[in-house]
Amino acid sequence: MLLDVDNIFMNFGGIAALKGISFSVPEGQVVSVIGPNGAGKTTLFNIVTGFQKPTAGQVRFAGSVVTGLLPHRIAKHGLIRTFQKTEVFPALTVMECVRIGLLNNFQPSLFSVLTGKAEVAAFVKNSVLEVADILEMVGLHSKSEYLAQELSYGEQRLLEIAVGLAARPRLLLLDEPSSGLNAEESSRFSTLVRRLQKQKITIVLVEHNMNVVMGVSDQIVVVHHGEKIAEGTPEAVSQNRDVIKAYLGREWVTDAVG
Numbered sequence: 001m002l003l004d005v006d007n008i009f010m011n012f013g014g015i016a017a018l019k020g021i022s023f024s025v026p027e028g029q030v031v032s033v034i035g036p037n038g039a040g041k042t043t044l045f046n047i048v049t050g051f052q053k054p055t056a057g058q059v060r061f062a063g064s065v066v067t068g069l070l071p072h073r074i075a076k077h078g079l080i081r082t083f084q085k086t087e088v089f090p091a092l093t094v095m096e097c098v099r100i101g102l103l104n105n106f107q108p109s110l111f112s113v114l115t116g117k118a119e120v121a122a123f124v125k126n127s128v129l130e131v132a133d134i135l136e137m138v139g140l141h142s143k144s145e146y147l148a149q150e151l152s153y154g155e156q157r158l159l160e161i162a163v164g165l166a167a168r169p170r171l172l173l174l175d176e177p178s179s180g181l182n183a184e185e186s187s188r189f190s191t192l193v194r195r196l197q198k199q200k201i202t203i204v205l206v207e208h209n210m211n212v213v214m215g216v217s218d219q220i221v222v223v224h225h226g227e228k229i230a231e232g233t234p235e236a237v238s239q240n241r242d243v244i245k246a247y248l249g250r251e252w253v254t255d256a257v258g
């Protein structure tokens with residue numbers, strides 16, 4: 001397994017936000033974490049990526065325990081996240097934003113920069129090609145010279161994913177990537193996830209849009225009131241009684257369960 005989330009508990013004062021959540025993510029799969037508002041998805045996401053420390057439990061990534069490590073240390077392991085709110089740099093060009101993502105893989109010493117070390121020159125040269133590839137992949141190649149702030153909201157969300165990809169993730173965690181996207185943009189996003197899957201990038205998705213979740217996930221983990229109530233394929237989960245009950249009266253039940 002690439003990621004093991006093992007018996008995670010999280011208390012905020014008297015509130016038990018997570019009550020012993022466990023799940024695993026095999027290499028190359030797309031796993032979605034879903035659940036009604038307040039279920040504990042964001043808290044779980046923050047714990048996996050080091051932004052919060054769990055009250056108890058362990059997170060293992062590629063065999064190493066990463067619980068309690070700082071976010072940038074976890075990112076160095078190849079576990080990269082995006083944020084619910086767009087975090088791109090508005091006054092940089094699309095290309096420049098992606099280059100910043102690349103820095104996760106390379107932080108030369110001042111000495112090697114000042115002495116013109118070949119590795120620094122090679123990095124800068126290769127980065128041009130890598131940035132172009134990434135922008136092609138997310139469909140923003142024609143906008144590479146635009147300022148991030150000139151992009152539409154949907155394009156900014158794609159740019160965020162491009163920045164995440166530039167960090168060369170082994171596992172990419174996307175926090176509600178399709179929130180605020182229109183139907184066409186959501187379907188573009190689903191296509192992108194499938195493309196990333198073909199490139200063997202493992203993806204964990206926290207997502208509300210059930211068309212997206214049902215369309216791209218290999219496995220779904222359902223969280224409700226801080227507990228895992230179901231997990232399995234989209235078909236199995238959409239027919240699970242506990243899941244239907246947790247979502248009763250919500251829009252996606254009719255979409256997903258039919």
Ligand SMILES: Nc1ncnc2c1ncn2[C@@H]1O[C@H](COP(=O)(O)OP(=O)(O)OP(=O)(O)O)[C@@H](O)[C@H]1O
Nearest residue numbers: 012015016017035036037038039040041042043044
């Ligand atoms: N910093 C905090 N302090 C106190 N309570 C918190 C904190 N963060 C989250 N909670 C509580 O923990 C529970 C889970 O919240 P969380 O944001 O993880 O849910 P969620 O599933 O991501 O919800 P949404 O879908 O609305 O984003 C909620 O009851 C929330 O009020």
